[in-house]
Amino acid sequence: MTPAKPEGIDPKYLKVFYLPPEGSLSRRDLLFGPLTPRYDIVPAVEAEACTAWKGCAQCLTACPQQAIAMDGSAAAIDKAKCIGCGACLPACPVGAIRQPLLDPERLDADLRALLLGGETAPQPRILLLVADGGPPLEGSRSIGSLCLPSIGAVSTWLLLGAFTLGADAIAILPCRAGCRHRCDLARWEQRLSFTREVLARLGIEGDRLLVVRRTEAGRGVRLKAFAETLAARGPHRLRGSSAPKSNGRTPLADLLQHLGALGPAPPAPLCGEGVPFGMVRVQAARCTLCGACPDRCPTGALVLYEDADSSQLLFDHARCLACEACIRICPEGAVEVERRLECSRLGSWAVLAEDEIVRCQRCGTSVAPKRMLRKIQSRLGRAA
Structure with a gap:
């Protein structure tokens, strides 16, 4: 205020x-x-x-x-x-x-100001995220603080982006117990667990992400010891990597695609309830390419593409959040969704179903995909 x-x-x-x-x-x-x-x-x-x-x-x-x-x-x-x-x-x-102070562009600029100090900057470089206000902890000259309104504003993108921009480690001072924001701590713990899993897949030790509770005695001493341990360990493999290019998707998807391409092989897939991405699969033989699921998809992860000869249901893994709207709207029950992240599939469209377009025998105008016409014919036959 x-x-x-x-x-x-x-x-x-x-x-x-x-x-x-x-x-x-x-x-x-x-x-x-x-x-x-x-x-x-x-x-x-x-x-x-x-x-x-x-x-x-x-x-x-x-x-x-x-x-x-x-x-x-x-x-x-x-x-x-x-x-x-x-x-x-x-x-x-x-x-x-x-929110002007929490937009990705503003946060990226804040991180760069804290972390890109050149070779003369104190080492190791530790980012301290302070949620719900409060004074930063005393620890080491190499610790730079970024204040956020609550733990709910700490995103996976922010954490991974800080590592990419040069943070050797991140310490988080969460909200106080019973904070005025009534933060969903279970949601945040899930997000933190997912971030650690991503770091592990990228070859980064999970203990470079430290949570320091406000009720913890000797917090400053622990933070100083944390900095000393990191100084002995040295930098991680992501430090100094170039910033990702925007592909018109979410900042997190762009960053994960970028990080996944840095290693000699793509990171292993991640599955589980806390994964904020989805993988859609379609039983192609049952799909009539009716277009109901692309119409309902809130993020544009599903698209119906048609040309003169065929109709295709396309899927963009980077845009899918596993909301399951496609499952609920599909009249054929042909759609399945799994909470899953595969970094190697974030930058491309996949064909989930495809069918030939049937044309009018008299005028040659496109009518519908062949499986859709067969479905209609079957229902009309039963009605007769």
Whole structure:
């Protein structure tokens, strides 16, 4: 909360409070005195980018304040309920929720300022993420602090990006127990576990990611010992790797594709409930290429492509979040989804089903895929 209106911030991101002046107050001042505005910067939804109209509800389930609801065809954030924890930002699969201080571009710039100090910078380079405010811990000159509103705003992209930009390790100071944001600690623990699994697949030791609890005695001493251990160990293999190119997908997918290509062989696949990616499989013989699943997919992971001769159902692994909307809408029961990450498949489209297009025998106009016509013929035959 700041007393002055932040400059250069769109008003849609500002939450205004009116508080009485500080110091002792008379009854008259309390009732009739001037109120001083205070400002918080909170997220807002870019309605034109939101895919809630397709059934996406990732931000609604991620918000611990229940401050997000549907408003027509898009989600909307109720500023009166929102306290700016930022948990909705990593949850949105299409980047439709923005917050100027927590946008990927801003966070990337903050990380670069902290980590790219050149060869003269203190070693090892440790990033301390401080959630829910509070003073940074005393530990070592090589520790740079980045404050975030809550643990919900700590994303896998932020953690992996810091390692790529030069962090030898990351220490996290989570929210206090019973914090005002009511953070979903189970969701965060799941995200942290997934990040450690990715690091392990990339040959990075999981203990380079340290959680320091606020209730822990001697936190500063532990952090200093952590820095000394890392100094003896030396840098990891990701340090100094170039930044990934944007492929128009999510920043996390672009980063994982980039990291997966650095080694001599692609990392082994990752499966499990905490994996934020999905792998769609289709029983091709049952799929009629009706187009229902691409119409319902909130991220564009499924696309129906047709040319003069064939119809194809295409799948982009990098865009799939395993929401299972395709399973629910498929009239043939032909779709299966597994929570799975394969870095080697993040940069390409896969053909899940394909069929020949049948043309009108008289005029040559495209009619429909052959399996769809057979399905219709079968149903008409049963009706007769």
